[in-house]
Amino acid sequence: MDIVERLSFFASLYQVHTNPKQGMWLLYMTVLILSAIVYRLGFAKKLPLLKNVVIYVLLALGCTILTFFAVFLPVAEGLVVAALILTIYKIRLHRAKKQEAKANE
Numbered sequence: 001m002d003i004v005e006r007l008s009f010f011a012s013l014y015q016v017h018t019n020p021k022q023g024m025w026l027l028y029m030t031v032l033i034l035s036a037i038v039y040r041l042g043f044a045k046k047l048p049l050l051k052n053v054v055i056y057v058l059l060a061l062g063c064t065i066l067t068f069f070a071v072f073l074p075v076a077e078g079l080v081v082a083a084l085i086l087t088i089y090k091i092r093l094h095r096a097k098k099q100e101a102k103a104n105e
Contacts, residue, residue: 008070008071008075009076010027011072014027014030027076028064030076031066031076034079035059036059037083038079038082038083038086041086041090042082
């Protein structure tokens with residue numbers, strides 16, 4: 001089995017096998033942005049600025065390890081699915097609260 005066939009979608013999209021430096025940076029940025037989106041949609045709470053900075057720095061460090069896994073495993077793809085599910089959940093929650101507030105008027 002060829003190594004190109006085993007790459008994940010984003011790794012092959014960014015051509016990690018032909019241009020590893022640029023491809024890995026693009027993959028890292030994708031994983032980092034998607035992780036931040038998933039964190040904000042699903043887990044973030046109102047925190048002071050310094051605590052938010054610490055959380056995002058640790059998130060960036062963790063995404064470094066996830067990027068290496070994302071070359072052959074569907075890490076970024078899973079983050080896309082998680083972001084979509086959480087977005088749908090937030091939209092439905094917002095609509096339900098809006099209808100409840102309208103009913104209470």
